[in-house]
Amino acid sequence: MSLKKQISEDLKSSMKSGDTIKRDTLRMLDAMIKNTEIEKMKKEEGLNDAEVLEVLARAVKQRRDSVEQFEKGGRADLADKEKKEIEIISVYLPEQLGEDKVREIIKEAISQTGASGKADIGKVMGAAMGKLKGQADGNDVKKVAEELLG
Numbered sequence: 001m002s003l004k005k006q007i008s009e010d011l012k013s014s015m016k017s018g019d020t021i022k023r024d025t026l027r028m029l030d031a032m033i034k035n036t037e038i039e040k041m042k043k044e045e046g047l048n049d050a051e052v053l054e055v056l057a058r059a060v061k062q063r064r065d066s067v068e069q070f071e072k073g074g075r076a077d078l079a080d081k082e083k084k085e086i087e088i089i090s091v092y093l094p095e096q097l098g099e100d101k102v103r104e105i106i107k108e109a110i111s112q113t114g115a116s117g118k119a120d121i122g123k124v125m126g127a128a129m130g131k132l133k134g135q136a137d138g139n140d141v142k143k144v145a146e147e148l149l150g
Contacts, residue, residue, distance in 0.1 A: 003052040003092060004033055021081070025088045032059060053093065060089050064137075097135045099144070105131050106145050118149050 011026040032055050037043050040051070047055070063082045070079035097105075109127035113120065124145050125138075132141060 003049045003056075004046060007033070007052075007092065021084055022088050025085045028085075029056065029059060029089065029092075056089055056092050060086055060093065061137075063089070094135055096137075097132065099140075102132065102136050102141060103144055103148070106141065106148055110145075110148060116149075118146060121145055121149060124149065 007026055007029055011023065011030060014022040014026060033047060033052060036051065036055050037047055040047070042051075063086045067079045067082045067086075070076070070082065106124065106128050109124045109131070113123040113127055121142070125142060128141055128145065129138060
């Protein structure tokens with residue numbers, strides 16, 4: 001079953017069960033997927049799983065940014081809501097790699113690109129994110145890369 005179809009099925013079951021936060025989160029995801037289909041002019045054939053994963057990763061990133069802002073603003077209630085949404089969306093994402101594996105891939109990228117300092121962070125990030133796409137948060141990857149190049 002495609003990822004888009006799985007989200008639709010889970011949306012229907014959450015509507016029947018009365019799980020409001022899951023229902024609302026999945027509705028938002030469904031809308032994001034449909035908007036992306038329109039943007040990419042793929043309304044008829046729909047997005048493939050890789051494209052849906054990009055949409056999901058973008059949604060998680062937005063939520064993480066919101067959590068950070070809400071915590072700075074002293075709105076723990078809104079931050080908690082965003083964290084619950086992240087948990088719901090994360091079910092559909094591939095398993096995230098641990099820091100050790102991320103470090104290993106970044107070291108590989110550094111040796112491949114011949115990077116020698118922080119000025120080469122762009123080359124390293126490009127190579128590393130190609131391998132880590134959807135499996136690690138870009139901010140975490142950047143921190144490790146800066147640490148290793150620093």
